[in-house]
Amino acid sequence: MTRWIFTSLALTAIVLTWTPHLPAQGHSPSPRPGTIVITAALVDHDMQVRPVPLHALLLTGARAESFATRTAIDGKASLVVPPGTYTLTSVAPIEFQGQRYRWKLELTVGSGGTSTVSLTNDNAAVEGAPTPAGPNAVGVRADPATALFERLSRSVFRIQAGLAHGTGFLTDTLGGVVITNAHVVEAAEGDEISAVVDSATRVRAQVLARDPEADIAVLRLHPDYVVHRFRIPLQHPVERAPVVPGERLVAMGYPLNQGLTITSGIASSVRAGAIISDVNINPGNSGGPLLNADGEAVAVNTFGDVSGRGGPGVSGSILMARAGPALARAAVELTQTPSPSSGVLPSMPTDQVDVGTVKAQADTADPDNYRDFAGRGVGGFEVTIQTPMQTLVAVKAYENDIAKDRKKREARAGLPESQRFSEVREYRDWAEYVGAPTAPVVSFAIIPKVGETGGSLFKRLMLGPNLKATYKFKGDVRGAQVFRNQEPVEPIKGGHAPMKVFVENQWVSLKDVADEGFYVFDVEILRPDASGAPPSIVVAIRDLKSPKDLKCTEVSADVVAQAWNDFESFYQQNRPQAGFHRANPGAASERKPAWSADFLKDDCKWS
Structure with a gap:
């Protein structure tokens, strides 16, 4: 630039x-x-x-x-x-x-x-001369973090792009566009990119321009969501470096599983295209603003350089000047494409299930009631329905399975309960802050199966079973859609990401890459009708290995009912005004299966 x-x-x-x-007199124009x-x-x-x-x-x-x-x-x-x-x-x-x-x-x-x-x-x-970086530079510039957070917090957004997320910020250029990193949105399709502008509002985000070399992307939101928000000024230095070593800087963003977070530090060095600093940034901060004390965006937080031996490492932020080419392309695109939709998308609920209540229920739950939640075969995939209760029951079953002998030894030794091995104990009241499954949502995990290739199987049948077997993924998620009573449902978040496997020994060869899918929905998708009949839930998967056909399955009424009924205590504690009545799978016994009702008849291969 x-x-x-x-x-x-x-x-x-x-x-x-x-x-x-x-x-002339006699006429008073407005x-x-x-x-x-x-x-x-x-x-x-x-x-x-x-x-x-x-x-x-x-x-x-x-x-x-x-x-x-x-x-x-x-x-x-x-x-x-x-x-x-x-x-x-x-x-x-x-x-x-x-x-x-x-x-x-x-x-x-x-x-x-x-x-x-x-x-x-x-x-x-x-307003006074800025003191050059030196022993007293930090004392001259007081930490601006508090004032900046209050002023700019409504202008920094969480950018959701499929299963990934990063940060973006509203700028004072081109009428108020959002700048983020190109790598934040590069793996997502158009309708998978959105911006969470506050805790209850998620809206479509349109990509106007990407510059992969500079790692800059420019997004647009519907004008309704930017018109009353402060637009962060972009720094354009006149005759000096954008910052000087030792200058106090502030980063804002959505790291890891956190909400909007602010961190501060000092500039360590200024390179040709980036600022290196000790400001603490993590995955999820990508695309957020690096700000000077005046609240100007001097760079875009992009990467970290961390030692494998431990230590905090340093952070790298792409200089604002490198956004020039992407902004120029965005200016052209603004005149040629319509604004994205103003509709509000489903967002992650702010209320959480009570961990103590769910743990107590999981301790007494019958694991057999949850066996059909996991591992349902759908073409070359296995589909698992996940809820907070199902997750804790699965963890408890896993704990009992692997620690059977350990529990006997602990009992013989008379260890108190607090000292005994427990996977479930790790789920505590603060679990929501580190990404544990405490949100009132239902998720669909779609995992490709692994199977022996036809050529490998034929070779071993013909030449002997002791030959090395070659395995590959049997499916490759390209997308998925969930239907409730034959109507498509928009997920809170969802998408697909690659899973890589490399196994090579004298018996097995498995070297492959395929995408797995994960889609999250509000629990209301499971709400039964007035008679107690659970809704019909259909999962349709697009497979890169056979893109012409969808791989479809209808979740059993028993699973849908069990998943919904597990949220009874949550509704009583958190949403009493919403009402709750238990689902009865028997009430849906006379409903025709989706596959027999001509639903997606020409598109699906049913399992």
Whole structure:
């Protein structure tokens, strides 16, 4: 991206207002909008005039209406606004030759008139010189994290892309586009990309441009979801490096299984294309803003460099200047494609199941009631239905299976319960904060089966069973759709990701890659009708190995009913107003199976 250089005028600030001649008496036209023409320029030490490019400004009227603009490369900008009195303010200061300049001017716009405003050295508030990096640099710049979080938290979004997630942030360019990393969205299809703009609102996100080399992507949301949010200014340094070693920086994002999180640190070094810092970032932070003390985005958090021997490592953030080519392509795309849908998508519930209650229920549950939840064969796949209860019952069964002898030894030794081996004990009240299954959702895991190839089987039958067997994945998830009573249901999140296996020994060869699928839905998908009959739930899988046909199965009424009934205590504790009545699988006994009702008749191979 071109580095912009100031070459501009610095004149004493002048506000000129031109009022047109009044029309002939006898007719009073309604007030016409006026125009404001803004020129921003500074004089350098050599008395050369340098324009101030890409400087974000906010115009606020007496009635609290506001208009945002930004100077162009030549330091000029214009706005058409209703007549009235306004305050023109810099969104963030501009740093120039060791000082920070910020403007705040009053001006009046007449009906149909033009107001000219010059922003110069003489009418700027000079906020002081930033101290060069050194022993006392940290003391000069106080930690800005608290104020930045309060100001920018509504402008940093969780970007959901299939099974992966990252961070994106609303910028003050191109009318308010979202910038993130290209690798955050690269593996997802168009309808799998969304933005969680607050705890209860997830909306479609449209990819306008990707730059894989710079690892930058530009997204667009429907205007309704950005219009009242602060737009983070992008830093465009005039004559210096974007940051200096030792400068305090702040990162915002959605790391790991956490909500919006803020971390801070200092710049360690500035490379040609990235800032290296000790700011703590993790998977999920990718695409989030790295901010300076003024709240400007100086870089996009992208990668970590961590030692395998332990230690915190360092973080890498792609310089904002590298977003230029992607933003240029996005500007063209904005004029050629319609805005994404304004509809709200299902989002992860904010209430959680009580871990103690579910653990107590799992301790007394009969594992046989959950055997049909897992391992249902569907073509070349196995499908498992997962809920918090099913997960804990499966963990408990696994614990009993592998620790049978250990439990006998513990009993003979008289160990207290708190010292005995337990997988279930690890699920505690804080489990939701580390990604444990405590959300009131139902998930469908689709795992490719592994099987011996036909050629390998034939060879061993003909030449002897002791020959090495060759195995491959029998399915490869390309997508899936879940239907409730024959209507498609939008998942909270879902997608497919590769699973890689490499086994090579004298008996077996298994070297293959195939995608597994995982799709998460609100538990309401399981709600029975007034008679207690559970809904028909159908899973349809697209297989890359045979893309012309869907692999379909209908979940048994017993499994759907059991999964729903396990949430009874949750509804009583958390959603009493929603009502809960137990499902009765017998009430669905006369319902025709989906495969016999011509549902997806020409598309599915049923299992």
